[in-house]
Amino acid sequence: xxxxxxxxxxxxxxxxxxxxxxxxxxxxxxxxxxxxxxxxxxxxxxxxxxxxxxxxxxxxxxxxxxxxxxxxxxxxxxxxxxxxxxxxxxxxxxxxxxxxxxxxxxxxxxxxxxxxxxxxxxxxxxxxx
Numbered sequence: 001x002x003x004x005x006x007x008x009x010x011x012x013x014x015x016x017x018x019x020x021x022x023x024x025x026x027x028x029x030x031x032x033x034x035x036x037x038x039x040x041x042x043x044x045x046x047x048x049x050x051x052x053x054x055x056x057x058x059x060x061x062x063x064x065x066x067x068x069x070x071x072x073x074x075x076x077x078x079x080x081x082x083x084x085x086x087x088x089x090x091x092x093x094x095x096x097x098x099x100x101x102x103x104x105x106x107x108x109x110x111x112x113x114x115x116x117x118x119x120x121x122x123x124x125x126x127x128x129x
Contacts, residue, residue: 003059005089011100012054018107022114027061032121033099034062034070034092038077040102045078049097057096059088 007015011033015026024032037044063070071087074095082091110116 002085002089004056005059005062005093005096006052006056007054007093007100008049008051008097009053010051011097014100014104015055018104021112022107022117024114026055026057029100029103030057030062030096033097033103034095035099036102036106037095037099038073040098042098044091044094044098047094047098049094052093059092062092062096063088 007030015029018029019025059067067088070092071082074087074091075082078091106120107117110120
């Protein structure tokens, strides 16, 4: 059973960039990234990111009391059962890394403004906040 994961270096850079102007911390950005990745139509299995030179994130910080919900959402998204080791860190890392790229694009689209970014997310129905 995994309790930590390491993001890609690119995800770390995205979280630092967005976090510095929005004051959102990596644990919050990782939750948004997972939601954006789950919403995306492209299969997560096509996303092969092996870079682990980024942030180290603790399972309790990322999923917290909603750990079972995150696992269930990922299983529904994949249409298959995940072992605990597949769920965290493997698929959680994939969703964070994939979602970070989507998050970065949406944040840039909003002009780097947190209020517009959150409004964009909620208006498009991309994420429930």
